[in-house]
Amino acid sequence: MNRLFFRLVILVMLSISVAAFIVYFTINRLFGDPLENIARNQAAAQIFLLEQYVDQAPADGWLDRLNKVREVSDVRFDLIPISVARQQLSRSDREAFDRGEVVIDIANKSLLRRVDLTGDKYIGSDEEAIHAQNLPIDIKVALQMEALRYLIVALALLIPIGVWSRSHWHGLQVLMRVADKFGAGQLKVRVQMKPGDSIYPLAERINHMADRIETLLESQRGLLHSVSHEIRTPIARLEFAFELLHDMATGGAGDTLLQKRIGSMQDDLTELKSLVNELLGMARLDSDQPLRYETFDLTEALRSCANSLPPAAVSLDVSVPDGMGTYYGDCRLLMRATGNLLRNAQKYGNSKVALSAARKLGAVSITVDDDGPGIPEEEREKVFEPFYRLDRSRDRGTGGFGLGLSIAAKAVSLHGGSLKIDTSPLGGARFTITLPPA
Known part of the structure; x- marks a missing residue:
């Protein structure tokens, strides 16, 4: 459930980010670069002086007014050749520059503009450009404002979505717990919700x-x-x-x-x-009958289970170490599962069956090996189904009803353990019971 909610938050944030990119791209295509507009507004005073004061001077007084602006302004105004100016501009900016427009260089906090197009300001002014540097342009503040604006939008969306989805999230958690209990065999458990709940x-x-x-x-x-x-x-x-x-x-x-x-x-x-x-x-x-839990000695129980097997043509090698300790569970049921595996190994083993056990960090591992034909990988899950038997066992010689392995798997599952099939080092099948710490 936490993963689902986290994914929802990530999805909303990504959607807002994509929306911001689309908004920026659309505005840029329709109305120009928003950052350039911000920079132009920040340099509006210098542009105003240039267009409304310096440019309005008579032809013989244009340079005098430009020098007066240089004296009172922190901005540095220089005259540079048009060829030098054009080298600093991109293709689109170069076209605007050639038309006599003011071109803003945001990265260098400067602007470029031709003195005039016809040379009326003074002799040779049509070959020069004004280069204003150290403009009061600070895009960082503008970007921070934009980021803050989108963050507020994101929070404004996430908070209502979070409040709205909280009831869904809580209801899904209830459903998950009920599903876990129902899957564990508690068939009486049901979902308890009010009619007004969202799910x-x-x-x-x-x-x-x-x-x-x-x-x-x-x-x-x-x-x-x-x-x-x-x-x-x-x-x-x-x-x-x-x-x-x-x-x-x-x-x-x-x-x-x-x-x-x-x-x-x-x-x-x-x-x-x-x-x-x-x-x-x-x-x-x-059935819903509870297991008969008791504390029993693992070594003694496993050896007794091996000794109670009927005589068989195959030899049985028991490698159950001393001092395995005790285990808390239904001894009769677990030993029946182990006995079913041993009898199954006796049926299919050619000459040898091995029983071994180990304990690590409280968990118990019981292994039964045989040197028989083994079980194909594609049928290893099916053999635990009731009444399922491999084709080679459908005769009176091997016997069996296809219930032994199913009972063993069920008994182990009731204790929270697992029963798996692998290839045995002896050449046949290996059945491994893994029981969790009691």
């Missing part, structure tokens, strides 16, 4: 959008939770029926083919039961 219509639309999103998410969670719970009852009945059927097949004729089919159906039922448990776990993570 009240926008706040109302955001509230309607939040209501709709909350309703959809609650419906999804409720449906998922209800279906998962309801399906447990028929699963339990099927398990009981399969056990009876298996006993009958074993105690009867002992049909080997029938026993294999029953065993296959029991495996399918076990897989379905696991899926229901995973769905319930996802539903609990998406």
Whole structure:
């Protein structure tokens, strides 16, 4: 918000500067250089003496009057050849000089003008010019006045704009805080504004959008939770029926083919039961239930998580240093995330899986490496989506429902951490959990 307000101030100042340039350019094109007009006004007394006193003298008294002006004035009046005078002038000023006009040299605080065009003042006066120096010209004061004028205009614009935008700025800050809370999972939060507030219509639309999103998410969670719970009852009945059927097949004729089919159906039922448990776990993570925070020993928790893994064909290298200290969080949830990553590495690793951890400035880093095929960069964000599986995992050999990584990412996110995928030094995938200081 501060950046937005700062940009508004910069935009107004730039607009005023551009407007000042356009005004100066327009006046210069239509009425001449404003600075030259200011300088001409400051030298008006000397120009008046030259045009109304010296020039009005008779032909034989022109030089006498010019000398009298020299005696009483601080300005130095010299007669110089026209060729010398013309060398000091620009093209446009040279044309005005040739017409007999007074030409002001602001930088040198001087003026130039031909004595006359016909030589009537005295013999040879048509070949000379008057060069007046040390004129009382001070453009600095004029520029300061112009700058002050534009500064007052800028303040006159910025103050009303600032007062008018203050309510917008405050309202946008409220919207930003509500959006942050809503994005963090506080679905009940809403924007509280008065009908007279400037962005009240926008706040109302955001509230309607939040209501709709909350309703959809609650419906999804409720449906998922209800279906998962309801399906447990028929699963339990099927398990009981399969056990009876298996006993009958074993105690009867002992049909080997029938026993294999029953065993296959029991495996399918076990897989379905696991899926229901995973769905319930996802539903609990998406619910508004608070985490069960506790202080636990990191070294002990990580080593216990590694030891609880089922036996696998790949070797597991645990490099968790002693004395990592304690961490305040939901130990069960964090270890479940770590366990999901380890089991995923066991599935895809060829021969080796490594678990390592480190702690720096209170932040915790947990890394799981494997020497498997790895994960393509274009799919590293998608694998955290529920039910997303790489093509090579769509078989019974590797198993899985595409929920393990999603649960792990959600568990880490609830603690304010992050879960990233990189290429492992072992050649496969590297999953890194980063937890902020507790």
